[in-house]
Amino acid sequence: MKMTFRWYGDDDPVTLAKIRQIPGMTGIVSAIYDVPVGEVWPAGRIRALKQTINAAGLAFEVVESVPVHEDIKLGKPDRDRLIANYCATLRNLGAEGVKMVCYNFMPVFDWTRTDLAMPLPDGSNALSFDAAEADAIDVSKGISLPGWDASYKPEELSALLDDYRSVDEEKLFDNLAYFLKAVIPAAEEAGIRMAIHPDDPPRPIFGLPRIVKNRDDLDRILAVVDSPANSLTFCTGSLGADLGNDLVAMVREFSGRGRIAFAHLRNVKTSAAGDFHEVAHLSSEGSVDLGEVVRAYHDTGFTGYYRPDHGRMIWGETGKPGYGLYDRALGAVYINGLWEGIAKTVAARQ
Numbered sequence: 001m002k003m004t005f006r007w008y009g010d011d012d013p014v015t016l017a018k019i020r021q022i023p024g025m026t027g028i029v030s031a032i033y034d035v036p037v038g039e040v041w042p043a044g045r046i047r048a049l050k051q052t053i054n055a056a057g058l059a060f061e062v063v064e065s066v067p068v069h070e071d072i073k074l075g076k077p078d079r080d081r082l083i084a085n086y087c088a089t090l091r092n093l094g095a096e097g098v099k100m101v102c103y104n105f106m107p108v109f110d111w112t113r114t115d116l117a118m119p120l121p122d123g124s125n126a127l128s129f130d131a132a133e134a135d136a137i138d139v140s141k142g143i144s145l146p147g148w149d150a151s152y153k154p155e156e157l158s159a160l161l162d163d164y165r166s167v168d169e170e171k172l173f174d175n176l177a178y179f180l181k182a183v184i185p186a187a188e189e190a191g192i193r194m195a196i197h198p199d200d201p202p203r204p205i206f207g208l209p210r211i212v213k214n215r216d217d218l219d220r221i222l223a224v225v226d227s228p229a230n231s232l233t234f235c236t237g238s239l240g241a242d243l244g245n246d247l248v249a250m251v252r253e254f255s256g257r258g259r260i261a262f263a264h265l266r267n268v269k270t271s272a273a274g275d276f277h278e279v280a281h282l283s284s285e286g287s288v289d290l291g292e293v294v295r296a297y298h299d300t301g302f303t304g305y306y307r308p309d310h311g312r313m314i315w316g317e318t319g320k321p322g323y324g325l326y327d328r329a330l331g332a333v334y335i336n337g338l339w340e341g342i343a344k345t346v347a348a349r350q
Contacts, residue, residue, distance in 0.1 A: 001297065003332060004029045004062055004307045006323060014325040016056035022329050024336045027059035029307055038069040038082045041089040046096045062305050063093060064102035073107055074163055075175040083179060087186035094190025100261050100305060102233045104197040105176050107164055107208040111200040116321040118277050124312040127322050128277035129201055139206050169209040177224045184225040195231045195261040196221060200238040203274060215250050222259050235264035237309055240288040241276045247288060251296040263297065265290060265335055266309035278310050281331035294338040308332040
């Protein structure tokens with residue numbers, strides 16, 4: 001596996017110099033964050049970002065994310081223009097050596113949490129989601145919720161939610177299929193693997209449809225275009241927020257088929273009611289057995305990219321919730337230790 005680390009640019013308090021010091025670190029996962037959604041990422045901006053990352057001794061081969069415009073998800077008349085722009089961005093990224101693009105198809109809201117700093121017994125804090133609290137929120141009134149795109153004004157959000165009233169899961173899936181059939185050929189030409197991220201959390205919220213929630217959803221998406229360029233970002237935290245998802249079996253299946261391009265490795269403690277909060281990466285801390293997940297990747301010969309995903313905020317660190325340095329670095333070392341131990345045990349048996 002190729003270890004990478006999410007970096008939010010020059011304003012990120014976690015610097016490239018610090019990331020470079022994590023044992024085994026090879027690359028940076030980043031994006032251009034100030035280009036309006038739906039517009040083409042300029043080649044010069046991509047080149048400058050690559051040069052900054054390369055100068056720190058790290059590779060820039062993974063982008064997370066190139067956002068998908070809501071009009072594409074809604075199937076509006078201007079989607080062909082927006083998809084053409086998306087394809088142009090892929091060509092510009094491929095020309096600079098980017099090999100994988102993570103994206104999602106979640107309507108309106110990206111990852112959603114009800115608390116960005118839930119206190120944990122050890123004195124750290126973490127992202128959390130309370131299902132009952134989320135269900136009680138009337139977002140049409142413009143209430144700001146952690147994890148949603150705050151660029152929407154209340155009236156804009158209300159109008160967008162109205163647009164989605166006529167879009168059920170089948171219609172949303174049809175719109176995703178339309179997008180994939182247009183984009184995957186461009187990705188293939190650019191030498192890029194598109195890797196869809198699961199819904200986070202993997203359940204309908206605020207009356208909006210969700211179509212990337214479980215094994216059957218993932219399999220259906222991969223069947224739309226049967227190509228390695230149409231692949232998965234397999235996030236154990238997102239999918240682990242549904243106790244019905246057998247993560248180890250899913251990794252064995254989809255990695256065995258060569259269709260996982262990007263592994264997001266993190267742990268969550270999940271309740272039967274669908275509440276969850278994020279914990280340290282250790283298998284003993286949460287509901288995800290990362291030891292067995294990593295074993296599944298090893299056994300299936302996974303050679304793609306991975307990153308230690310959301311961590312707790314520990315040791316008094318402040319900054320972007322879930323994206324501090326310390327706990328993600330601990331997670332990276334833990335995952336590398338798991339991989340090395342599994343590899344040595346297998347070698348000793350041969």
